[in-house]
Amino acid sequence: MKHTVVALVEDKPGVLNRVASLFRRRGFNIDSLAVGTTHEAGVSRMTIVVEGNENIADQLEKQLFKLIDVIKVENFTNQNAIMRELALIKVKASTNNRREILDILEVFRAQPIDLSTASLVIQIVAHRDTIDALIENLSRFGILEMVRTGRIAMRRGYTTTTDEVLDENDDYSSNFHSQLGRLSNGNFPFVSD
Amino acid sequence: MIGADIVLESLKKAKIDTLFGYPGGVVLPLYDRFPFHKEIKHILVRHEQAAGHAADAYARVSGKIGVALATSGPGATNLVTAVQNAMMDSIPTLFITGNVARNLIGKDGFQEADATGIFMPTVKHNYLVTHASDLAPTFAEAIHIATTGRPGPVHIDIPKDVFLEEAEFNWPKEINLRGYKIDKNLNTDAISEASNLINQSEKPIIFAGHGIIISNTHKLLQKLAEKADIPVITTLLGIGSMPTSHELHYGWMGMHGSYYANHAASSADTIIALGMRMDDRALGRFADLNPNAKIVHIDIDPAEHDKNLKATVPVVGNLSDILPAITNEIDETNHAEWINWINDLKKNHSDSMSIPDTSELSVQFVVNQIAKENKKNKLVVVTGVGQHQMWAAQHMDISEPRQLVTSGGLGTMGFEVPAALGAQVADPKSTVWSICGDGGFQMTFQELATIVDEKLPIKFAIMNNGFLGMVRQWQELFYQQNLVDVNMSQPDFLKIAEAYGIQGIEVTKKDQVIEAIQKANSINGPVLIDFRVETDGNVWPMVPAGAALNETVESAKEL
Known part of the structure; x- marks a missing residue:
C-alpha cells in the first residue's frame, strides 16, 4: 500500500x-x-x-x-487529511473537439489555462486518483506534455x-x-x- | 582569532586532548597553529584510514570521543572505511577534514572531493562549515551529537580559507536541536510490561549487546540477571559485559558463538535483548531464531526495534535508567531447571569450542596463552577480522568491558594495527596485545612507524598461516573446497619488524609460545611475534549463513 x-x-x-x-x-x-x-x-x-x-x-x-x-x-x-497534487496537462485540441474537452474538465473541476489553435493547457488540483481519471479521459485526444507535483497533505x-x-x-x-x-x-x- | 584557533579552542573546550591526523595542503593553516595549542597532542599517522581507526579504538577503550583529522580529497576519502566502521559499531568519533577554499568548491579544484556528500550516508551527522563564526557552535553541536544518545561518527568539513578567516570564539552555552532531543522520561508502561513478561517467564535469557558497554551498565546488568536468576549470553561486541567466571555467564552467541548459547537463545521463552541491533551474524536466520519467544528489546535507538526482529515489548531509552527500573520491578526468583538444561548442553557441547589437543601450533592455543600470561596485567585485546578474531573472542577470557577492541559490524581487516595504536594511546598503562591476521596486518602495518615514534609498547601477535583463513574456511565448506585466491605468500615479518626497528620473535612450535609471550611482555617497547600457526584449522561451532541458531554445527561432517 x-x-x-x-x-x-x-x-x-x-x-x-x-x-x-x-x-x-x-x-x-x-x-x-x-x-x-x-x-x-x-x-x-x-x-x-x-x-x-x-x-x-x-x-x-x-x-x-x-x-x-x-x-x-x-x-x-x-x-483524516486533505491530500492534493497539481498537474499541468497539454493536450491536442482543435476547434472541433475543444468543447468536448472543456465538458470533461468541468466534470473533474479542472481549468483550461492556455490555448493555441491546436492545443490546450489544463490545470487540475485534486487527489491523485482524480488526476489519473482525468488523464485517462484526455488520452484519446493526445497528450503532448504533462507535469505533476507529487502529493502534498494537511490535517483537516x-x-x-x-x-x-x-x-x-x-x-x-x-x-x-x-x-x-x-x-x-x-x-x-x-x-x- | 582565526578559524584554525577556533577549531583548536573548541576541542579544548570539549576536553579533547588527542588527535590522530595527517597533514596536507588545505589543513596547513590548522597545523600552523598547533604549536600555540600545546594542550592538544597530535599523533601523526602514516595513512588517514589509520587515523580513523585509531580514533575509533581510542573511543572504545577510553569511553571518550575519538578525533581524526585529514586533508581534502584523498585524505578525506581514505577516512571513509574508518568512518563507516565507527558508524556500524556506534563509536563516538569526530572526523575533521579540510576542503578547498570556498571559491573553489564545486570547481573540481586540486585535491577536491565532495567529502560532505561522500560521508553523508556513513555518519550520524555532518557539516560543511562556510563561515569561521559558525565553527565553535558547529563543534559544540557535533560533539554533542557524537557522544549522546546512540553514539556515532560526526564529520566536519572545513574549507581552507575558513581556517584563516577572523571571527569571535562564540562557544554556545547550551545546545538546542529541534530534531535531536534525548529522551529523559522513562516509559513506565513499557517497563512494567517488560517486567511482567520477565516475571512470567520460565526460561528467560538475556542478550547483552554493545550498548551495555557503551553505557557502562555492566554492573546493572549483573544485578538484574542475579535478582531473577537469568542466564546471560552476549553478542560479539557485548563480550566483556559480564565476567566469564560469573555463574550466569554463558558465553556469546552468533555465527561462531557457543553451541549452548545459540541453543539457549533458540529455546528460551523470553528474550531480554539489551543494547543490541539484532544483527544477522548474532541471530542467524531471523524468522527461526525463536518464533515462540516473547521479546523484550531495550535500545536507545527506536529504529532498531522491529527492524530485523519484531519485539513483543520495545523499550526505548538509556540502559542506565531502564535497567534499575526493571530490576526494581522484577521478582527475586530462580530458574534452576532451565539453567540445568543449559548446563547439560554446555557439558555435552563444549568440545567444538575447545583448544585442539595436538602437537601442532594452533591459534586457539596461542591466544589462550596470551590471555593466561597477562592475567596480572590490565590486558586490552585488539583483533583484526577473520578466524583469529573469532578464536580470540572464544579463548581469551575477556571479562572486563572495553577489554576487547574488535571491528564487529563492518568487519574491517587491517583494523588491528591502527586500533592497537589508538587503544594504547587511550590507556598508556594497559598491556595492549594486537592479535593480527597475516592478511589484515599487511593492510595497515605502515603504522608500526607511528607506534615507534610514539614509543608505544604494543605487542603484535601475527597468526601466520599463509591463508586468508576465514575465506578459506568458507571456500572449503560452502564452495566445494575450490580454494581461489586465499593462499598468500607472506613477507618475512621479522624483517619488517627489523626495518621498523622493533623486536621480532619467531615462534614455530608449541613449546616456544609461553617463552615468547613472556619475553614480549618484558620488553618495554613494541614487539612483533610471528606465530607460524597450522594452516588448516577451521572455526567451530558455526552457524552457516542463512541458518538458524539452533542449526549450529560443530564440525564439517554435520554440514
Whole structure:
C-alpha cells in the first residue's frame, strides 16, 4: 500500500540529499516527494509517498526521524487529511473537439489555462486518483506534455502538524520515542552472507 | 582569532586532548597553529584510514570521543572505511577534514572531493562549515551529537580559507536541536510490561549487546540477571559485559558463538535483548531464531526495534535508567531447571569450542596463552577480522568491558594495527596485545612507524598461516573446497619488524609460545611475534549463513 508521510525539516543545505540518500540506502521506494517552505522561517516541509507494507512505513518514520535535520515526522496514511497534487496537462485540441474537452474538465473541476489553435493547457488540483481519471479521459485526444507535483497533505480541522514543533518548549522530539517506539507485522529481511 | 584557533579552542573546550591526523595542503593553516595549542597532542599517522581507526579504538577503550583529522580529497576519502566502521559499531568519533577554499568548491579544484556528500550516508551527522563564526557552535553541536544518545561518527568539513578567516570564539552555552532531543522520561508502561513478561517467564535469557558497554551498565546488568536468576549470553561486541567466571555467564552467541548459547537463545521463552541491533551474524536466520519467544528489546535507538526482529515489548531509552527500573520491578526468583538444561548442553557441547589437543601450533592455543600470561596485567585485546578474531573472542577470557577492541559490524581487516595504536594511546598503562591476521596486518602495518615514534609498547601477535583463513574456511565448506585466491605468500615479518626497528620473535612450535609471550611482555617497547600457526584449522561451532541458531554445527561432517 501507499503511505503518505510528512516531514518537517531544517531548511539547511544537504537536507534533501540526506532524505533521498536514506530512502535509497534502506531500499524504500519513493512514489513522489514534494518539498516546499512553511510559514515558519527555517522550516521546510516534505511530503513523501512511499510504496510498501506496514513494516516499511514504520522503519521509514523511525529512520527519517533519526536524521538530525528532521524535526518531525507524521504518517498521514490513516489520518483524516486533505491530500492534493497539481498537474499541468497539454493536450491536442482543435476547434472541433475543444468543447468536448472543456465538458470533461468541468466534470473533474479542472481549468483550461492556455490555448493555441491546436492545443490546450489544463490545470487540475485534486487527489491523485482524480488526476489519473482525468488523464485517462484526455488520452484519446493526445497528450503532448504533462507535469505533476507529487502529493502534498494537511490535517483537516484546527490542529496542525507544525504547531507542536514551533512551540519552543515542546518536547515532541523527545516524546517521539515513547509514541513511535512501536512496530508492525510483516516480512523481515533475509540473512546476509 | 582565526578559524584554525577556533577549531583548536573548541576541542579544548570539549576536553579533547588527542588527535590522530595527517597533514596536507588545505589543513596547513590548522597545523600552523598547533604549536600555540600545546594542550592538544597530535599523533601523526602514516595513512588517514589509520587515523580513523585509531580514533575509533581510542573511543572504545577510553569511553571518550575519538578525533581524526585529514586533508581534502584523498585524505578525506581514505577516512571513509574508518568512518563507516565507527558508524556500524556506534563509536563516538569526530572526523575533521579540510576542503578547498570556498571559491573553489564545486570547481573540481586540486585535491577536491565532495567529502560532505561522500560521508553523508556513513555518519550520524555532518557539516560543511562556510563561515569561521559558525565553527565553535558547529563543534559544540557535533560533539554533542557524537557522544549522546546512540553514539556515532560526526564529520566536519572545513574549507581552507575558513581556517584563516577572523571571527569571535562564540562557544554556545547550551545546545538546542529541534530534531535531536534525548529522551529523559522513562516509559513506565513499557517497563512494567517488560517486567511482567520477565516475571512470567520460565526460561528467560538475556542478550547483552554493545550498548551495555557503551553505557557502562555492566554492573546493572549483573544485578538484574542475579535478582531473577537469568542466564546471560552476549553478542560479539557485548563480550566483556559480564565476567566469564560469573555463574550466569554463558558465553556469546552468533555465527561462531557457543553451541549452548545459540541453543539457549533458540529455546528460551523470553528474550531480554539489551543494547543490541539484532544483527544477522548474532541471530542467524531471523524468522527461526525463536518464533515462540516473547521479546523484550531495550535500545536507545527506536529504529532498531522491529527492524530485523519484531519485539513483543520495545523499550526505548538509556540502559542506565531502564535497567534499575526493571530490576526494581522484577521478582527475586530462580530458574534452576532451565539453567540445568543449559548446563547439560554446555557439558555435552563444549568440545567444538575447545583448544585442539595436538602437537601442532594452533591459534586457539596461542591466544589462550596470551590471555593466561597477562592475567596480572590490565590486558586490552585488539583483533583484526577473520578466524583469529573469532578464536580470540572464544579463548581469551575477556571479562572486563572495553577489554576487547574488535571491528564487529563492518568487519574491517587491517583494523588491528591502527586500533592497537589508538587503544594504547587511550590507556598508556594497559598491556595492549594486537592479535593480527597475516592478511589484515599487511593492510595497515605502515603504522608500526607511528607506534615507534610514539614509543608505544604494543605487542603484535601475527597468526601466520599463509591463508586468508576465514575465506578459506568458507571456500572449503560452502564452495566445494575450490580454494581461489586465499593462499598468500607472506613477507618475512621479522624483517619488517627489523626495518621498523622493533623486536621480532619467531615462534614455530608449541613449546616456544609461553617463552615468547613472556619475553614480549618484558620488553618495554613494541614487539612483533610471528606465530607460524597450522594452516588448516577451521572455526567451530558455526552457524552457516542463512541458518538458524539452533542449526549450529560443530564440525564439517554435520554440514
